[in-house]
Amino acid sequence: MSNRAKWLLRLLVVVLALNIGALALLLTTRPGPTPPSSGTAVRTGTALIGGTFTLTAADGRTVTDQTYRGKWLMIYFGYTFCPDACPTALSNMSIALQKLGAEAGMIQPLFITIDPKRDTGQVMSDYLESFDPRIVGLVGTQAQTDAIVKTYRLYVEPQKDAGDAYLVSHSAYLYLMGPDGTFVDVVEGATPGDQIADSMRKLIKEHST
Amino acid sequence: MKRIIAALAIAIGVLATATADADPGSIAVEHAWARATPKGAVTGAGYVTLVNNGTSDDRLLGASSPIATTIQFHSESSENGVMKMAQLPALDLPPGQPVVLKPSGIHMMMLGLKQQLRDGQTFPLTLTFEQAGSVEVTVRIGKVGAMDDPGVGGGG
Numbered sequence: 169m170s171n172r173a174k175w176l177l178r179l180l181v182v183v184l185a186l187n188i189g190a191l192a193l194l195l196t197t198r199p200g201p202t203p204p205s206s207g208t209a210v211r212t213g214t215a216l217i218g219g220t221f222t223l224t225a226a227d228g229r230t231v232t233d234q235t236y237r238g239k240w241l242m243i244y245f246g247y248t249f250c251p252d253a254c255p256t257a258l259s260n261m262s263i264a265l266q267k268l269g270a271e272a273g274m275i276q277p278l279f280i281t282i283d284p285k286r287d288t289g290q291v292m293s294d295y296l297e298s299f300d301p302r303i304v305g306l307v308g309t310q311a312q313t314d315a316i317v318k319t320y321r322l323y324v325e326p327q328k329d330a331g332d333a334y335l336v337s338h339s340a341y342l343y344l345m346g347p348d349g350t351f352v353d354v355v356e357g358a359t360p361g362d363q364i365a366d367s368m369r370k371l372i373k374e375h376s377t
Numbered sequence: 378m379k380r381i382i383a384a385l386a387i388a389i390g391v392l393a394t395a396t397a398d399a400d401p402g403s404i405a406v407e408h409a410w411a412r413a414t415p416k417g418a419v420t421g422a423g424y425v426t427l428v429n430n431g432t433s434d435d436r437l438l439g440a441s442s443p444i445a446t447t448i449q450f451h452s453e454s455s456e457n458g459v460m461k462m463a464q465l466p467a468l469d470l471p472p473g474q475p476v477v478l479k480p481s482g483i484h485m486m487m488l489g490l491k492q493q494l495r496d497g498q499t500f501p502l503t504l505t506f507e508q509a510g511s512v513e514v515t516v517r518i519g520k521v522g523a524m525d526d527p528g529v530g531g532g533g
Contacts, residue, residue, distance in 0.1 A: 248415070249487045251422040252453060253460045257411060259522020291417055298415035298521045323459045333488055335451075340460035356458065358481050 217351040218343070219319040223280065223306040226293035231306055240372065241345035244357060245322055247283035248295045253296075253340055256358055261342065262300035263361025264368060271369060274347075277303045281317040282324045282338050284313045322328055329373060344368065346375060404470065404509040408526040409516045412480075412489070413496040421445070421494050423485040423502065424478040424515060424526070429470040435478075435508040437468040442502045442516075446489025453481060462486075470506070478489030480524050494518050496527075 170376045222232050246254035246263060258279060279296060281287035284307050290303030308316065318326050320343060327334040341354040342364065352371055355364050390478070395432070409468060411423040429435050440448040450465040470476055478484050495518060502516045519527030 248418060249420055251418075251420040252451075252462075252480055252484050255415065255422070255522050256480055256524075258518075262522070292478060294417035295415040300411070335462050337459060337461040339458050341458045354458065356455070357460075358455070 173288040177209065200265065212275075217321050218345055218349065221308075221316040221319060222312055223308040223316070224289060224297075226289040226307075227276060228289065231304075237349060238347050240275040240341070240347055240352075240368070241278060241349075242275050242368070243278045243320075244341075245280050245282050245317075245320070245324075246340075246357075247281050247336055247338070248287050248291055249333075250336070253357060256326050257297075257342065258299045258303065260357065260359060260361040260364055261303060264364035265300045265302055267362050267365035268368060271372065272302065273366065274372060278306055279303050280306045280308075280316065282313060282317060282322065283326070283336055284308055284310055284331075335369060344371060382389060383519075385493065399407050404429055404506055404512065406512055406514050407423060408528070409502060409514040409525040410523075410528065411494055411500070411516050411518050412523050413518050413521045414490060414494040415521060416493060418493070419488070419490055421487040421490050422480070423448070423487055423517075424480070425485070425502075426478070427468070427470055427502070427515070429474070429478045430471045432472055433508065434468075434472065435470045435506050437470060437504060438507055439467075439505040440485055441500060441505075442487070442500055444491055444494070444500045446491075447487075448502075449486045450478075450483065451486045452483050455481075467507075484510035491506070 174312065186306070203302055218233075220233050222230060225231050242261060242264075244254075244257050246257060248254070261277055265275070265277060268275070279292070281292060287307055289305070296303055296305045299339075316322075322339045323337070324339070325337045339350075340357040342357055342359075343351070344353045344355065346352045352375070353367070355367055357362050391506055407426040407428065409423070409425045411421060414421045421442075427437060437450070440450070442448060451459065451462045453462050454463055455461075468476055468483070476483075498518045499515050500518070501513055503511055503513045505511050517526065517528050519525070
């Protein structure tokens, strides 16, 4: 082994040792998961999703995150120009609401557009006629939309160079928010409605005990 | 029984139109269906299953219908929960490998809809293949969020 190789080997050993040391330090100083105490839900790192927002319903009334406090929120962010994924998600939401029966009364389903340029209140309410009537469509100004996209950590990327017929790549989750407005879980929009209903029922049960 | 006869009639019709053009009957067009569209929607989605029964490669180059200004082929993928669509210029149809267009997968995006697509109705669709030429099919319309061909099993 040449001197150069030996030297490199030594360096490697030192770097590895430092890494192990750093890891050990991290593991010992970071607080471990707190065991759940009765009555309080433990959430780690989930408070980053969701928060305040101001939008407008199809009938012109202003809706904020406070409007539905006390109810669970099931939110789908999408747009009406979307031919496949959005009707799938809204249809799954509609089926889930029907499957939930009386429990659906604890939930406010929302369809929030990420494309306010094309989706006016009227466009949204017409579009939603084809889905469960409990789903409320919300639109915002571009600034209000940008704000909720940021608050909910959504990925939204309109297609360029497509004129008026642009598509928008977007987060395709249903966001489930607890009655206190905090983030609880996400379900993929393509999940069949009965499975969404099951997840929702489970979450409501977990959070009410 | 009526449904079977209707399906057979459609199938024969499809074959007849297919054979009328170039390469006789090498492409089978099955399960041509679309979703009903919500009120005011200017786009819609259509699906079809294509089987190349020939021995050489073919490609689906385009689709057109009097009900839409343009029809594009789109792939759809979900990565880390982000739904992305990409336009495909054509669909490759290797022999013996069915290409299935379906919700949450490759689909036909119909742009500039001239009418609302209603559950239970049909519309004509012309598919243009590189080798097989043009094939006209009748597209059945299912429910708004339907996941399957309304002509199969009566489900939805």
